[in-house]
Amino acid sequence: MPTNTEHQQTQPVIEFQDVEKRYGNKTVLNDLSFKIERGERVTLIGPSGSGKTTVLRLVMTLEELTGGYVFIDGKPLAYEQRGGKRLPVSKRDQKQLRTRIGMVFQHFNLFPNMTVIENMIEAPVHVLGKSKAEATARAHELLAQVGLPDKADAHPSSLSGGQQQRVAIARALAMDPEILLLDEVTSALDPEVVGDVLQILRDVAATTNVTMLIVTHEMSFARDVSHRVMMLDGGKIIESDDPETIFTKPNNERTQQFLSAVLGND
Amino acid sequence: MNTLAMLTSTVAGTVDVPDIDDTTSYWRWDFAWEVLPEMLRSFFQVTLLVTVVGTLIAVVLGLALAILIRVLPRPLAWIITWIANFIRMTPIVVQLLVLFYGFVWMEPMTIALLVYGIHYSTYMSEVYRAGIDSVPTGQWEATTALSMPATRVWSRVIIPQALRSTVPSLGNYAISMFKDTPFLIAISVMEMVTTALEIGGFTYRYIETITIAGLIFLVASYLTAVLVNRLEKRLAYQH
Amino acid sequence: MDYLDALSMHASRLWEGLLITLQLTLISGILAFIVAVILGLMAGSTRKLVRFPARIIIEFFRGTSLLVQLMWLFYVLPLFGPSLDAMLVGIFALTLNYGAYGAEAVRASMTSVPQSQWEATIALSMSWQHKIRRVIFPQAWALMLPSLTNLWVHLLKGSSIVYIIGMSEFTFELLQLRRTTDWFFALAMVGLIVYFLIALALTQLMRLLEVRAKHRLGRGPSLKEILSPMPPKTPAADNASDTHVTGGAR
Numbered sequence: 001m002p003t004n005t006e007h008q009q010t011q012p013v014i015e016f017q018d019v020e021k022r023y024g025n026k027t028v029l030n031d032l033s034f035k036i037e038r039g040e041r042v043t044l045i046g047p048s049g050s051g052k053t054t055v056l057r058l059v060m061t062l063e064e065l066t067g068g069y070v071f072i073d074g075k076p077l078a079y080e081q082r083g084g085k086r087l088p089v090s091k092r093d094q095k096q097l098r099t100r101i102g103m104v105f106q107h108f109n110l111f112p113n114m115t116v117i118e119n120m121i122e123a124p125v126h127v128l129g130k131s132k133a134e135a136t137a138r139a140h141e142l143l144a145q146v147g148l149p150d151k152a153d154a155h156p157s158s159l160s161g162g163q164q165q166r167v168a169i170a171r172a173l174a175m176d177p178e179i180l181l182l183d184e185v186t187s188a189l190d191p192e193v194v195g196d197v198l199q200i201l202r203d204v205a206a207t208t209n210v211t212m213l214i215v216t217h218e219m220s221f222a223r224d225v226s227h228r229v230m231m232l233d234g235g236k237i238i239e240s241d242d243p244e245t246i247f248t249k250p251n252n253e254r255t256q257q258f259l260s261a262v263l264g265n266d
Numbered sequence: 267m268n269t270l271a272m273l274t275s276t277v278a279g280t281v282d283v284p285d286i287d288d289t290t291s292y293w294r295w296d297f298a299w300e301v302l303p304e305m306l307r308s309f310f311q312v313t314l315l316v317t318v319v320g321t322l323i324a325v326v327l328g329l330a331l332a333i334l335i336r337v338l339p340r341p342l343a344w345i346i347t348w349i350a351n352f353i354r355m356t357p358i359v360v361q362l363l364v365l366f367y368g369f370v371w372m373e374p375m376t377i378a379l380l381v382y383g384i385h386y387s388t389y390m391s392e393v394y395r396a397g398i399d400s401v402p403t404g405q406w407e408a409t410t411a412l413s414m415p416a417t418r419v420w421s422r423v424i425i426p427q428a429l430r431s432t433v434p435s436l437g438n439y440a441i442s443m444f445k446d447t448p449f450l451i452a453i454s455v456m457e458m459v460t461t462a463l464e465i466g467g468f469t470y471r472y473i474e475t476i477t478i479a480g481l482i483f484l485v486a487s488y489l490t491a492v493l494v495n496r497l498e499k500r501l502a503y504q505h
Numbered sequence: 506m507d508y509l510d511a512l513s514m515h516a517s518r519l520w521e522g523l524l525i526t527l528q529l530t531l532i533s534g535i536l537a538f539i540v541a542v543i544l545g546l547m548a549g550s551t552r553k554l555v556r557f558p559a560r561i562i563i564e565f566f567r568g569t570s571l572l573v574q575l576m577w578l579f580y581v582l583p584l585f586g587p588s589l590d591a592m593l594v595g596i597f598a599l600t601l602n603y604g605a606y607g608a609e610a611v612r613a614s615m616t617s618v619p620q621s622q623w624e625a626t627i628a629l630s631m632s633w634q635h636k637i638r639r640v641i642f643p644q645a646w647a648l649m650l651p652s653l654t655n656l657w658v659h660l661l662k663g664s665s666i667v668y669i670i671g672m673s674e675f676t677f678e679l680l681q682l683r684r685t686t687d688w689f690f691a692l693a694m695v696g697l698i699v700y701f702l703i704a705l706a707l708t709q710l711m712r713l714l715e716v717r718a719k720h721r722l723g724r725g726p727s728l729k730e731i732l733s734p735m736p737p738k739t740p741a742a743d744n745a746s747d748t749h750v751t752g753g754a755r
Binding site: 060061062095098099101102103105107109110111112113114122123126127155156157158171172175181 | 621622625627629631643644723724
């Protein structure tokens with residue numbers, strides 16, 4: 001069981017402040033505020049439609065922030081307060097912040113027109129400005145780490161779902177992100193390969209200090225890997241505690257109901 | 267050498283043209299107003315007529331082609347498919363000319379309706395084919411399970427379901443047919459652009475007539491596009 | 506006059522006309538493609554200031570007919586500016602008209618690239634040029650090729666009208682046969698067949714490009730496999746089809 005003692009910094013690496021997200025007149029997130037410390041691994045749980053994925057997508061700037069503020073390392077990500085007004089931050093500042101964030105998607109989203117290794121070095125070379133040799137060496141290292149050392153020149157379409165997701169994890173790590181967002185990364189996989197993918201993520205958690213924000217339905221994984229679990233319901237955090245407490249003696253009645261439903265089905 | 271000048275001089279005198287011999291100024295409103303009725307007349311009498319009748323022919327013939335290709339035995343269906351491909355992949359202009367000089371006894375207007383109708387039926391049959399293919403196999407299987415006769419299968423089950431998805435594409439082909447009507451200049455049918463050039467032939471003023479022709483096309487294709495769009499939305503709702 | 510005599514007598518003129526038609530089709534085709542990519546990218550932009558002018562140009566050249574554009578360039582443009590020779594007028598009109606149609610195909614195929622691919626480029630912090638050039642366009646390319654093929658055939662067919670401004674292209678030379686022979690109908694049929702063969706050649710050429718583009722996306726066999734006389738092996742892509750990802754899923 002990981003402990004959460006090494007976070008002495010006062011500056012949270014991710015901070016949501018009164019965040020509101022609406023699609024048309026449908027409110028998905030409402031008045032949401034939380035902080036995540038550097039190196040912390042936090043899992044969001046909750047029924048479908050509770051807005052878990054939306055939280056990740058807001059951090060990755062894949063969604064427009066309709067209300068409130070998101071800070072990365074204390075810097076505003078999408079909107080900032082200037083002269084009493086809520087104004088969008090400059091594209092350049094936003095891009096700068098975004099390079100520190102990586103994301104692994106439910107459906108992998110590998111580029112089908114590139115080989116595995118091309119997928120992995122594309123952004124490090126052209127976005128971070130690494131040399132091709134350096135990026136390639138690092139990519140091979142990461143491929144070995146995810147157990148696919150011989151797939152460098154394979155085409156994504158020739159890989160199984162589990163293999164594609166492992167490449168996607170390696171691709172995200174190749175950018176050396178400070179924050180890694182994992183969006184239901186095992187939901188689209190066949191049951192027999194889920195364990196392999198989760199094991200790789202456990203290894204990443206154990207060997208690096210990357211901050212992780214996780215959305216998953218794999219409760220045992222959430223329990224093993226996170227420092228903290230946040231329960232979302234109706235666009236609000238209704239309970240936030242260490243996994244031990246959440247999974248064994250949750251305070252909130254909705255959390256109890258949700259967990260007994262999910263774990264009962266397991 | 268300018269074929270058009272030859273052409274217009276032979277049919278001269280069929281159009282009322284205002285007597286204006288100022289060829290220097292760029293745009294003259296009085297001239298534009300004077301030629302507008304003549305332009306609109308050719309638009310409604312020829313351009314629109316060819317488009318509407320041509321579309322009707324193409325819509326019916328296209329469906330017949332699509333069904334024939336589907337039900338006829340292989341070699342016959344193959345022959346029809348390639349005849350259709352041949353018509354679709356060769357220029358309307360040359361097709362018009364072949365009939366015009368090949369069958370001199372035919373009225374140019376009849377040639378026009380035939381060529382536009384048949385040419386576009388080959389496009390529309392492709393649209394219908396896609397529509398028929400999009401009907402789920404389960405529907406065919408259900409008709410077999412009910413031992414329905416072929417004519418009922420087509421008229422009551424397949425065609426009604428196939429047609430719905432075809433309307434927007436058929437509409438778009440009607441619009442392209444409309445924009446192809448100026449090719450009728452090849453066989454001297456006085457549609458709008460031919461009229462514009464004819465007037466230019468006498469007055470040496472082209473800017474007003476050609477610009478007006480362009481604007482009428484722009485407005486008409488915009489209106490048709492809006493109409494097709496609406497129709498598409500309404501059909502989508504019924505789904 | 507005998508049918509074959511007439512054909513052989515006119516063969517050299519017809520051949521010259523054919524060459525002009527081929528030139529028109531190739532040059533305007535390539536230029537129209539360039540116009541289509543530029544306008545298509547602009548029309549797909551999220552910025553109004555970029556998108557709006559592109560939309561106006563596209564709708565203008567799609568909405569007014571090819572012949573109107575041809576005539577405008579031939580008769581009206583000299584009033585303001587240069588008096589272009591017929592070949593240039595023909596190339597310009599064909600380029601602008603079919604370029605505008607192509608732009609719509611380019612734009613539509615870019616929007617058809619799954620949303621998830623666009624999101625992946627954001628997650629990797631790619632710049633706009635970078636993601637378009639390396640990720641989006643290569644995928645859109647496979648999607649837009651069928652439309653571009655159709656448009657190229659349309660352009661070939663459309664080029665048959667430029668004889669009206671005095672170009673001695675293939676249709677013009679076909680028409681000349683009418684003066685010297687009673688066999689016009691039969692000869693014109695030969696003309697139609699020539700157009701058909703060119704169109705078939707264009708289509709097959711583009712189909713090869715399409716096969717290559719799809720193979721690069723990991724779908725379908727490679728060109729080598731298709732062109733080789735050996736029976737094709739089972740494509741490798743098949744075993745992954747169960748994990749094929751459809752876009753836009755959240």
